Amino acid sequence: MDQRLSVGLALVVLAVLAGGTAAPSAESLSPDAADSSDAPVDPPPLESAPTCPVETVGSATAADENETASPTTASDVRNDPAPAPRIVELYPNPTTDGNVGEYLVLETPPETTLENWTVTDGHTTAALPNETVSGRLALSLDPDVTADLTDDPVSVLEGHLRLAADGDTLELRNGSTTVDTVTYDRAPQAERWYRTEADDRAVDPDSAPVRGDWHPRGATCLPVSNVDVDEATAFVLPDSPDVPRETIREADDRLLLAGYTITSDAIADDLVAAADRGVDVRVLLESGPVGGTPAATEDVLDALADGGVDVRAIGGEGSRYRYHHPKYAVADDAALITSENWKPSGVGGESSRGWGVVLEDERVANDLGDVFEADYAGPDTHSSESFRTNATFVDDSDGLETPPPSFSTEHESTTLPVDGVELLLAPDNAEPRLTDLLAAAEDELLVKQASVADDTAVLEETLEAARRGVDVRLLLDSSWYHDDENEALARDLERIADDESLSLAVRLVDDTDRFxxxxxxxxxxxxxxxxxxxxxxxxxxxxNNREVLVALYGTEIAAYYAAVFEADWTGDDDRWTLPFGLSATVVVALALAAVVGRRYVRFGDPTPAERDR
Structure with missing residues (x-):
């Protein structure tokens, strides 16, 4: 038999034995080839909304008709009005020196007289003021300081009670009768404890102490926003760096840009040009990126300041979020959401494979604009001048003077119909909603990430999808700083897939001339x-981070990103070229090994690249 024919037949055997039909090509998954059914894609129901402390953005109980669920406030978990005074909030570890201004909040029935009421930790006791109160009341040993930390009315505690930052149990007493008991663990700095359990001490005063949750002071607590949107412009990078710039250039009224880092001179020029034509331009970025702020940021900040662009940096001691890591822009009634930083290697199209989308919708833009406004106005933001004075600028270049790489456009940006959009935020609601979406998968799940932690809930839900028969593929980065951890994860998933006979495959991306x-x-x-x-x-x-994501519903918009995934999964056309001298016997042996062996394929060696923090 002709040796080429033997090899060809062996490869057919390999394909059949190792998994049946071949993966569809990028072309077969193009928007034009998408399912033409007119039936809209309905999102799975939202299982729960966040429970929010009072005074947070998102704690309003009135439901918006376009929201999948309304948040529950700390007051909602109790009878309303409260049958007796009870502790509903604690702030043991503010950012003040010596925790001056720490406080607790009571919720009381109307016209409650606090004479003879006390609060104790079992060692020291403080007396409540002899007042008649209604509703919420903050109590503190330092009421003047506390008044700057809460919107609740503040009264003074008489005594020496201090709220232990490493956790404690507090009892609220009326005379000698214990009316309420709460317990809390170690208090994270600048986070408030709020009651989340329904409880009625008047009925069962001997029940276990009530526990609650911690929430950063000033952080939002927003539900998933579900919006009816007719179309969206899908794009990927490095193919379409023009899309982010065009979105900025088209702004006439407002331009709100949020990011982790900003080092692109081109983006800075576009922002200054928008300010020059009268647009309200504001920028919010992370004040302490991992490893330090890129040195190129300094010149960009100077250019923005000179151009009248208001810039603030978020972070530092007591920050609401570990990192401010979103990448989005609100331009008038348009919202752009992407995976890429505002830097040449990101939105500039000089390095990264990223995904992005532009939504021309007033509701989405306003919802995202509200997030920006809440984050921008927080107590942990700093002016551009203050940030530049205190920032550590580091050179994150590789020292090479070579011109930036140029990549061809293989995936044009495309405006496509959608059946709806959900705006997801971390830490507010993104993880539970994403796990809901993964749990609803029935046929196929394609995941593209720089890296995936081996202990995260979304990975476990991905494994559960494979266990119920979903065809799962993960495509990960192969850069030197992700290589070891991604290979280790791939080996672990490969072992699980083999042990449990799962349709689960993992690849580290091959070297390519496309990104x-x-x-x-x-x-x-x-x-x-x-x-x-x-x-x-x-x-x-x-x-812990501030993150922004969108879930886009619709077969055509999903097909766009699936086509990009397939092209990157398949890699360069010559990757599977076999040495001509390889015998058919060896190929068949490899095919048989594929049935019982590895489900993970690693292509090529990692190439050094600029690490995106």
């Missing part, structure tokens, strides 16, 4: 939902 590294943070679910945004798949991103 330098994967920086996308996306997923495509059942060819019907695409998730685009800034959140890396790790607990810090979902639980």
């Amino acid at each position: 330098e590294k994967i920086h996308a943070k996306g997923a495509v679910i059942d060819g019907e939902v695409a998730v685009v945004g800034s959140a890396n798949w790790n607990d810090n991103a979902f639980e």
